[in-house]
């Protein structure tokens with residue numbers, strides 16, 4: 001019965017996570033009634049709820065947009081013969097090289113070690129953390145702007161307006177362009 | 185091809201800034217792998233010191249306190265700084281390639297995971313540098329032994345902080361893997377066309393998202409208790425030490441599967457390639473993976489039988505049940521080999537070695553899952569033998585299978601075959617010689633976690649044999665390192681698909697260019713590269729376009745023909 005309901009509609013991913021969530025909830029219930037032990041019940045139940053929410057979220061996802069014919073993956077689509085395709089894919093834009101993750105990681109590590117060796121480490125950690133977080137966020141913002149700029153002309157182009165090359169495109173690279181030149 | 189030229193241009197010298205500033209999943213994968221192997225060497229060195237100490241009775245090298253530090257850091261580093269990050273290494277390099285994506289969904293977060301892991305590992309090891317010494321509480325950190333009145337070393341605090349960092353790194357990594365697998369699969373790759381390795385990573389990542397928050401919470405509580413006077417675990421102050429055991433094993437048992445399931449996936453990739461057959465029972469394998477993951481969440485308290493605080497029938501039942509899906513995988517592997525055209529290069533040797541050692545370890549594990557036997561063997565060398573049999577025999581054998589299998593993809597060069605085979609035989613012999621005697625020592629009642637044993641207990645010979653075995657294992661690792669250096673001095677000429685393999689990563693160049701794929705073959709089964717190779721062969725022989733002959737026919741009459749020029753492994757651009 002459950003199986004038929006799950007099979008009926010929705011993408012396979014949603015079914016998978018709904019199944020996992022149901023498993024967690026059922027086990028949590030069984031565990032509670034055989035043990036009356038709180039820690040394990042909370043952990044199992046929490047897992048069930050988490051996976052279930054994810055499954056529901058995927059279930060409500062819009063169906064994927066059809067792949068454009070100039071996509072570099074068009075061969076795969078043709079071969080697939082209309083088989084199940086994954087969720088929205090807007091890949092192809094990769095961030096360039098950046099030291100931000102290293103700085104954030106270093107800052108967090110130093111800051112946490114302050115618990116052992118004293119607050120001066122916290123001070124030492126704040127600097128790389130702040131610089132890293134700033135660089136990270138501005139980089140992500142520029143990338144988003146470039147993505148939007150990339151998308152708008154192609155949509156506008158069909159309506160007859162001219163397509164301007166995106167201003168910030170140098171920070172990212174897409175499938176049509178060569179990858180961003182390595183920094184030295 | 186720009187990506188390949190770029191890659192070639194960079195190969196002349198070590199591009200240091202490029203490595204530390206990278207957000208490329210392939211480079212992050214290599215960083216993870218090299219760092220994890222580095223921690224493996226450290227943890228292995230600690231093991232050699234322990235085995236040297238135990239070779240003969242009496243205290244020669246280290247005292248009990250140092251020995252406690254050694255087995256604590258050895259266990260922690262092997263589990264959480266080597267085996268778990270090694271999973272991340274394989275997954276980082278392979279998942280985007282296997283699903284046909286250009287990178288992970290969150291490349292910067294991916295880099296952050298790596299750095300948190302590296303710094304966390306260094307923080308844990310830095311315990312050796314502080315005056316009071318490293319953590320001395322065992323890798324399980326049982327409370328109340330890990331609380332302040334009992335463990336006073338600064339190293340224990342560093343252990344907690346370091347594990348928090350690596351734990352968060354692991355969680356970030358899992359988020360990245362799940363999102364990448366769910367949202368970035370190439371068109372045509374339905375869930376049931378995903379390579380079994382990627383399936384294993386999906387299940388493993390979900391396990392991580394479930395298990396690691398529990399240990400993270402427990403570690404934060406322990407830190408609060410040790411540094412800020414909270415009382416969660418110390419019974420004399422009203423805390424509950426059993427809570428630590430619940431939280432720890434809620435993480436700890438899935439952790440064992442977190443470092444096993446991906447390597448089962450590796451074996452699911454290698455055996456079909458070297459048997460020249462599709463994986464027998466692909467769907468059963470996937471289902472078994474899901475069920476192993478699911479059950480592994482429900483068995484945590486079998487480690488707590490002897491506390492008397494847990495429901496024995498519930499946990500004994502689930503612990504036995506987990507043998508069923510594991511058995512299913514055994515059928516998948518062996519039936520794939522039966523009737524296949526078998527060849528035995530190094531990756532296949534490791535895979536078959538894995539089948540034998542893992543079967544043996546699994547049987548002893550089922551023995552331990554039975555409460556009466558567990559009560560008898562608790563805290564003896566039987567447990568040490570069992571856990572190494574499963575971890576070294578299960579995960580590490582298949583890790584070597586994976587390293588030798590994908591080495592050409594990562595570096596563009598195959599490992600020297602005689603050296604790789606020598607490594608295999610040294611490791612296998614060393615493995616048996618090290619750990620088999622420990623079963624007997626355990627049955628004789630030798631306790632674990634002691635630096636010494638009485639001279640008249642009759643344990644001396646077996647301990648000496650075990651120590652000799654450990655040095656054979658070290659020799660095997662040395663041979664591996666030599667093979668790597670030898671390979672890297674050769675030109676990268678392995679080609680995209682040196683093993684005639686099945687999944688998408690073998691479509692890309694070796695090493696793959698920055699964006700992984702210039703194009704993709706049609707994906708109509710879980711073996712797209714095999715299908716493309718067959719289609720190209722059929723076309724070359726003048727046979728009719730053979731989509732229907734090599735794979736289930738697609739729903740529509742898709743234009744199936746020779747693989748697109750420039751992407752075919754036989755004719756790289």
Ligand code: HEM
Nearest residue numbers: 231234235255259262263267322323324575632633634654
């Ligand atoms: C490869 C050669 C290895 C050798 C020679 C070795 C040796 C040892 C020794 C001597 C002990 C201490 C036993 C005791 O006195 O209680 C130990 C404990 C342990 N080892 Fe290994 N080991 C090896 C590999 C591994 C690997 C690959 C892993 C995990 C992936 C691992 C995980 C552990 C764990 C979890 C403990 C228990 C630590 C504790 O009691 O807290 N070992 N090993």
Ligand SMILES: [Cu+2]
Nearest residue numbers: 437440486487
């Ligand atoms: Cu367990």
